[in-house]
Amino acid sequence: MRDENCIFCKIANGEIPSSTVYEDDDFRVILDLGPASKGHSLILPKNHYRDICESDKAVSEKLFPLAARIGKAMKAGLGANGFNVVQNNGTCAGQTVFHLHVHVIPRYEGGPAMVAWEPGKTDPEELSQTAKKLKGAME
Numbered sequence: 001m002r003d004e005n006c007i008f009c010k011i012a013n014g015e016i017p018s019s020t021v022y023e024d025d026d027f028r029v030i031l032d033l034g035p036a037s038k039g040h041s042l043i044l045p046k047n048h049y050r051d052i053c054e055s056d057k058a059v060s061e062k063l064f065p066l067a068a069r070i071g072k073a074m075k076a077g078l079g080a081n082g083f084n085v086v087q088n089n090g091t092c093a094g095q096t097v098f099h100l101h102v103h104v105i106p107r108y109e110g111g112p113a114m115v116a117w118e119p120g121k122t123d124p125e126e127l128s129q130t131a132k133k134l135k136g137a138m139e
């Protein structure tokens, strides 16, 4: 479950050094080299999955609890006031490294705005049609 050309496979499995925050049999958590804020961390599964759709269920189930542990540590250890959990799938969603990873980004009072969007507009008919399409496409 490794991709020889994948940099995150090499980092997750300790072949390339990283600022490691946490490690267990399934994951390595490292500090992002281009942090959005101080302590910005990446949860890397040790196995290679391109994105969350390819991920093993057992791995996916552990991601949120681990993100919560990292987020709590950001509050306790770095004085963060909150944190964002972000996970990009696909180029148009901002994914640049195609090895599944979860960003845990500490947020500090008065810090810059990020992970935000302008609320759009919709109407009940559009909501109903969109929900129907999604419902029909669920596997």
Ligand code: AMP
Pocket: 007, 018, 030, 031, 032, 033, 034, 035, 042, 087, 088, 094, 095, 096, 097, 098
């Ligand atoms: P994404 O855009 O969701 O694919 O996120 C990729 C993230 O990986 C970016 O935030 C990069 O700053 C970060 N990144 C890329 N290469 C490295 C590396 N060698 N070590 C740590 N972080 C990295």
Ligand code: ZN
Pocket: 002, 003, 006, 007, 008, 009, 010, 047, 048, 049, 098, 099
């Ligand atoms: Zn990989």
